[in-house]
Amino acid sequence: MIAEKKKAFNAFAAKKGLRSTRQREVILDIFLSTHEHLSIEELYLKVRASNPGIGQATVYRTLKLFVEAGLARELTLSDGHTRYEHQMAGEHHDHLICLNCNAIIEFEDETIERLQKEIAERHGFKLVTHKMQLCGICPSCRKAAIEKVS
Amino acid sequence: MIAEKKKAFNAFAAKKGLRSTRQREVILDIFLSTHEHLSIEELYLKVRASNPGIGQATVYRTLKLFVEAGLARELTLSDGHTRYEHQMAGEHHDHLICLNCNAIIEFEDETIERLQKEIAERHGFKLVTHKMQLCGICPSCRKAAIEKVS
DNA sequence: TCATTATTGAAAATGATTTTCAAAGTTTCT
DNA sequence: AGAAACTTTGAAAATCATTTTCAATAATGA
Ligand SMILES: [Zn+2]
Ligand SMILES: [Zn+2]
Ligand SMILES: [Zn+2]
Ligand SMILES: [Zn+2]
Numbered sequence: 001m002i003a004e005k006k007k008a009f010n011a012f013a014a015k016k017g018l019r020s021t022r023q024r025e026v027i028l029d030i031f032l033s034t035h036e037h038l039s040i041e042e043l044y045l046k047v048r049a050s051n052p053g054i055g056q057a058t059v060y061r062t063l064k065l066f067v068e069a070g071l072a073r074e075l076t077l078s079d080g081h082t083r084y085e086h087q088m089a090g091e092h093h094d095h096l097i098c099l100n101c102n103a104i105i106e107f108e109d110e111t112i113e114r115l116q117k118e119i120a121e122r123h124g125f126k127l128v129t130h131k132m133q134l135c136g137i138c139p140s141c142r143k144a145a146i147e148k149v150s
Numbered sequence: 151m152i153a154e155k156k157k158a159f160n161a162f163a164a165k166k167g168l169r170s171t172r173q174r175e176v177i178l179d180i181f182l183s184t185h186e187h188l189s190i191e192e193l194y195l196k197v198r199a200s201n202p203g204i205g206q207a208t209v210y211r212t213l214k215l216f217v218e219a220g221l222a223r224e225l226t227l228s229d230g231h232t233r234y235e236h237q238m239a240g241e242h243h244d245h246l247i248c249l250n251c252n253a254i255i256e257f258e259d260e261t262i263e264r265l266q267k268e269i270a271e272r273h274g275f276k277l278v279t280h281k282m283q284l285c286g287i288c289p290s291c292r293k294a295a296i297e298k299v300s
Numbered sequence: 301t302c303a304t305t306a307t308t309g310a311a312a313a314t315g316a317t318t319t320t321c322a323a324a325g326t327t328t329c330t
Numbered sequence: 331a332g333a334a335a336c337t338t339t340g341a342a343a344a345t346c347a348t349t350t351t352c353a354a355t356a357a358t359g360a
Pocket of ligand 1: 098099100101102103137138139140141
């Protein structure tokens with residue numbers, strides 16, 4: 001799994017004539033070892049913990065490469081911090097986000113995806129991608145809110 | 151229509167103890183006179199054209215008030231410029247956006263809205279709002295692309 | 301090895317938005 | 331109306347995520 005993605009990145013790098021550097025390997029390892037929707041800042045801190053010396057700019061630059069290589073997806077929630085998550089070819093999901101605690105739940109809904117395509121077609125658009133975020137209050141925050149009242 | 155919205159804003163301002171100022175009236179008039187998804191910059195330029203002297207900060211502050219008052223909706227597309235559009239109670243639409251020319255088409259789809267609610271419920275969330283943008287290539291950009299090839 | 305070219309880190313730049321603050325304006329009370 | 335109390339304003343400064351710059355360093359291929 002991780003090895004495959006590394007291979008995929010190397011293939012991308014080779015095709016693009018990118019050089020293989022320690023920094024990119026470290027950042028790729030750390031990115032692949034996470035399972036959350038991490039911000040650059042969080043990623044940078046993780047990187048720096050094991051590899052002081054790697055700069056933020058390199059983390060910014062490298063994550064953009066991962067997106068280009070199809071390994072990562074950029075998420076822009078409304079907190080002003082760009083986040084990255086794993087992306088595998090052919091897979092897709094959208095997000096349910098708690099407005100209170102920022103918890104993120106992933107979901108897929110084929111019917112919605114199909115309807116989106118239909119809407120685009122109806123307007124003559126060729127659909128390339130979409131962004132969908134459902135924002136609400138998660139179960140534990142709801143419970144906490146109820147307890148506070150009573 | 152416009153008069154109603156002005157009344158609504160005045161009611162909001164009164165309830166909040168806001169003072170009525172020339173700047174806010176001017177900005178509200180200009181905002182209500184538009185029918186697009188305008189960025190603050192665009193709005194500021196329009197305001198300044200008839201009222202030099204009104205500062206950007208005031209435009210920023212005032213548009214936030216309109217959102218709070220329920221008259222405006224903030225849109226964050228991916229070009230780094232926050233945009234505002236009219237919002238009327240009980241109405242809702244989402245956007246189809248051309249990745250090439252940035253054209254914005256509005257649409258509503260009740261089935262999607264219902265499914266979103268169901269997804270949220272299935273995960274125990276209380277749905278508060280959502281963001282959905284379909285990104286693609288609009289008819290005229292598609293045509294232009296085809297002509298370029300042939 | 302050497303020449304070429306890409307990458308890096310630190311610091312500076314950018315650019316949208318927010319904050320600061322003194323001056324100006326609005327409201328309230330007398 | 332006049333004065334005190336409080337809000338709003340504009341200009342400039344500050345903020346803050348991200349991007350760019352650039353000289354130094356590293357990777358590549360001949
Ligand atoms: Zn929560
Ligand atoms: Zn996700
Ligand atoms: Zn277009
Ligand atoms: Zn719209």
